[in-house]
Amino acid sequence: MQGFLDNLIRSKGFDPATWQYTQFVYLAGMAAAAFIVINFAAITAGIFSWAERRVAARMQSRVGPNRVGPGGFLQWVADAVKLLLKEDLVPDEADKLLFRIAPYFMMVGFACVFVALPFSHRLVVADMNIGLFYILAVTALIVVGIIMSGWSSNSKWSLFGAIRSAAQIISYEIPAGMALMIPVLLAGTMSTQGIIRAQGGWPWQWFLFNNPAAFAAFFIYFISALAEGNRTPFDLPEAESELVSGYNTEYSGMRFSYFFLVEWGNMWVMSALAVTMFLGGWQIPGLSPERFDALRGGLGVVAEVASLAVFAMKTLFFVFVVMWLRWTLPRIRVDQMMNMCWKYLVPASFAGVLFVAAWMLLVNAQPWLGYAMRFTLTALGAVSVTLFALRVLRNIHDTGDKFDFTSNW
């Protein structure tokens, strides 16, 4: 975005470096970008909450909200307005100050991530060379918000939820961080755009199928991201059956909507990061990034929109996978959660990093090995997807039902 602003200033005939108002222009640009990004985050969070309720309903053989707007699409607007109008309770023994600012901490932690997240070929707020490092650092703020909200609600259940959530997020930072080291190793840079450019459009060019360790790293990252987003099977902090609703039990109205927004918005962040790192981001199959940069005028705009669409499609698929997991798996117990992190994910991710390092040396020596591995892994992936689809169809016919995706929406 800074390049864009510099061109703007030059077009006005000033030299960005010397002109005394450049900082104000940057400030205005940042404000505009922030406004766009936060609205994008809020709207996607709302839409995901409606989408999740429809997906959950359909998976449980129910219908889900379909009254407000076409197919119930404006349900989230109704919810948002309801939450805004609801009374904003503060329990009297609560620690008033902490209770009030906790949601804003979480909001800040969540919104800052969008700075480094790419959307398409040129659409990114700031393509920093420390992009990934920045993202990992900023998500830590959410934990501060959660502990503050749990502690300040002055209720035993909230405290339980907060401490569980803190333990979970902090301990899963490590496997997530290590798993993300592998694409950094393969791409050689930490900037998110750089990592996407290092991959290609076709599946076998993705880091996911680059080598077995990267394949495993994707799953390790995905599981850790689930834990950091407090999503099933790690939704211990808001375990309905044990802690009623964990740290956000005492919140209501506007403040609750922030918790609500962060939880659903986090789904986009989690999936976008996974797609950026392992699935070739906005790369359009068949169009190499260099030729993409060279495109100008109408064709350039079309390619830009296509890259945005590709990125959005991949991310939405993974958001669907996150929802799908929530409505299938039961919840892990606290000690099993810690046990899984420290005994399964951390060793696996460390081993993965070492393996990739060795693997890159090997591929430099024997390049054909890389291609062979990529194609076999891609073939493996394709086969398992088809097997899964057949299994799903057999499930339907086993219980005597029919394939029916159109009725009773």
Added chain:
Amino acid sequence: MAETLPPSQMQSPGAFGAYVRNVRDSAMSFWEGMSVTLSYMFRKPITSQYPDRMPVSVNHTIPARYRGFLEVDMDICTACQACERACPISVINIDILKGDGKTVPKLRMERFDIDIGKCMYCGLCVEPCPTGAIQHTREFEGAVMHFNNLTLRFVPDSLQPIPAYKPPKGAESFPRKPLGEITRALVKKWDEPPPAFPSKEEAAKADHGKPKAGGLDVAAMGRQLAAKALQVKEDKPKLQKVIEEAMAGTDCGDCGYPDCFGYSDAIAQGKDFSPDKCAPGGADSKAMLETILVSLKTGVVPAPAAPAPGAPSGGSESPAAPASAVPAEAVHKGPPLAQTLSKDELYKVVLDAMAGTDCGDCEYPDCDGYTKGIVYEGQTDLGRCAPGGEDTRTKLYEIMLGTKPPPK
């Protein structure tokens, strides 16, 4: 005792083997589970969107036997109150005006309320109804704003009481309105204001002691019937008609006989001597039947009791204090039944006086044995019938010895 080690420490040996097996098991079971939930994405959801987006209206989807709100078709209600007695939580409340059958119909219902807020829809009231007047409808949408709107009033205006229905003899089916029509009309709209109930004091002021016009004068009616019974003493069918007039005439079957004809015929033939079996008739029928029985036995109609002091000179005693039909000593006592009846007639009378539960408390195998002991083997201890208790004991003394039983 089973010690409960925290499960995580019970990891099996061979950690790496367990590690791989755990990962494989998890992957396999997630694969299975996820395939099931995804398969439901491509199936028709089962739920239907009541109340407005229903493929077919909800009343047709409910089976015929559904037990919804109760409905009473007053045209075929015989006012026998069998449903009121059958209800475990007394949700049905019926007020009956007794009449002498000539100027005023014999039984008129002044009030028939069912509190559907308290009703538990158990269906016990529908079974004993002789004409099937009370039925469960398929109505269940009864949301109301005020608790007091939950009472269905089947007698629309208490000033025009509804006469009881006299079912034609041997009728099998009774014409009734289509099920649900009456209740649908009675269930109030959800936001209807509750009726303005008067406070307790206002109602007390309104309470007037004057007997209701055309009300039944039990004692006078009893003596009339007794006199008529004496004239037709030999002619059993006519006697049966007179006795049946004393009863409520609802054929409800609570007396153990199929209908009123059966019970009155048993009394007329001398097979049954208990005046208190007519439940709907209640105290009035019992008093009238006692007058008739005593007059049949003694051959003299009992004189009217002294008019209650201060009652208006109109000669009508207030029904509240029915003259005790059998002034204990005034009437000349005939010989006890033991001498007048033949052995098997006496046997039937004694057997009927007992509780008839064959409980064996009287050390005889059953009531039949005990009765044979009294009638044929001269058993003198008449107090052994435990379930029958005090009233059987007095009846047995009266039948066998014609005297009052000594205090226990």
Added chain:
Amino acid sequence: MTKPLEVPTMDMENKEVLRRIEITGDMLLNMGPQHPSTHGVINFLVQTDGEVMKRAIPEVGYLHRSIEKIGERCTYNGFMPYTDRVDYIAAMFANQGWAMAVERLLGMQIPKYAEYCRIIACELNRISSHLISVGTMAMDVGAVTPFPYALREREFINDLLEELCGARLTYNYLRIGGVAFDLPSGYEDKVQGFVDHFEKILDEFNRLITYNEIFIKRLAHLAPISAQMAIDYCLVGPNLRATGYGFDVRKALPYSVYPEFQFDVPVGRGEVGTKGDAWDRFWCRVEEMRQSCRILRQALAQMPQDREIMAKVPRKIKIPEGTEAYSRIESARGDMQYYVVAGAGENAHRVKIRTGSFTAMGIIDALSRGLMIADLVALIASLDVVAPEIDR
């Protein structure tokens, strides 16, 4: 037994009521009575040190309607709707228990066809009760989807029973001496259709949740109960059979027409954890549903054709005072027992209903030592306790 625990808690009028919990610096948690996973209104005073519980003292009585006192006021047939409310999730068994007790008081035999109607209604109700228990247990452990699947199947059973006797939950279908209604026309093939469909759904249910790795990890080795401890605490039904001791009243003390059916009694084998743990109790209930389907098939096949639903019973039932009767039936929650002492006149002198959930609650205190809070939730769900049955 540790010293009873002492802690001051405020009573309604702020009177200091000494609740017997020791002050040891542990956190005192009131889990309930309004809590999403205590299966009705039950309160657990939990003394925890962080996540691990030292003791969980159950407090019951929030749903006490003293149905036994009402039994002394109602007539024999009038009490039947109240027995529905003893355990409204498996109401048919409570009806059957009361009907059998009073029939033993009267010493009467009921027609075979009526027995078949009772068995069909009871076995359908057993499946619907187990569906609720299995569904809520999956939800308490976090898997939300199996619950709507279980409820969807239960909805089919509710429709079947609604068509049979007019009510969906509190049936009041049985009468002293038989049943209230005959099977409606075409009912047999509807039940047959349901049973065929249901067995396929059971396999799918097993694939979805029973053998799910997280589900197994959460429930294996959780609060294992030995057969000896179960008998000592008088656990009954699936809870007892999960410990490996296969006692089923339908087999051990056959009543009604059960001897005419072939079905086996699922017994806990410790397939995934130790024998008698929470997973075994869950598995026993799933298998019992399969066996109930078998019974239903045989019942439909061997049904007599005389369609005589009621024995000859006097309208006013009078039983000499002091006669007693004891009836035992295999309810969905185990061995439900009625002890009835007849009173003078038309109602009973004393009615005592001993239910499976009541004694199952007694064992929670002993089992809860050292578990975590999430385990206590899973333990309560695995014992399938239901508040109305505990408090009556």
Added chain:
Amino acid sequence: MTFEEIQQRLAAKFGERIGALAPANKDASLLVQAADILEICRFAKDDEALVFDCLMNLSTVDWPKKNQIEVVYHLWSYRRRHGFVLKVALDRAKPEIASITSVWKSADWLEREQFDLMGVQFTGHPDLRRIMLPDDWVGHPLRKDYAEQPQWHNITTTRDNSLEGYVRLDELKKKAADAAAAAAPKKEVLS
């Protein structure tokens, strides 16, 4: 083993303190003294032939006429598949009996319930508190002469019946109709 054999076995052990079996029409039960209930139960559980390893049911029956409260123990042996009934008659004014929680654990809750609902004192019970009713409830509901207290902590235990309102409504309507009838000219009332 049949009821008679069980009775003889107990009589052999305890001699004259064991009475005869109850008459035929009731379930075979044995009336024993309150004092030695603990001893009999322990013997019933430990004895090889009886092996009553489960106290199935413990109920109390209130007989105001005989001024007695009868405690009824239903025992069951899972191994021998036979059951038995022990009865103890206690004085109604002060029902007191030894607790058998030391023999069977299921007795703990069963006895607490009978203490709560019938007021029978079980001496030696580890934690004899009310189980169903609040701790400061007055009276024992299952007694025949129990009168419910009108309110508990100013929460009323009764609810007025809405039907009375309707009755008062009818009364008023009748009063108005009579007044109108009295004002109107007299005419013969015909059915």
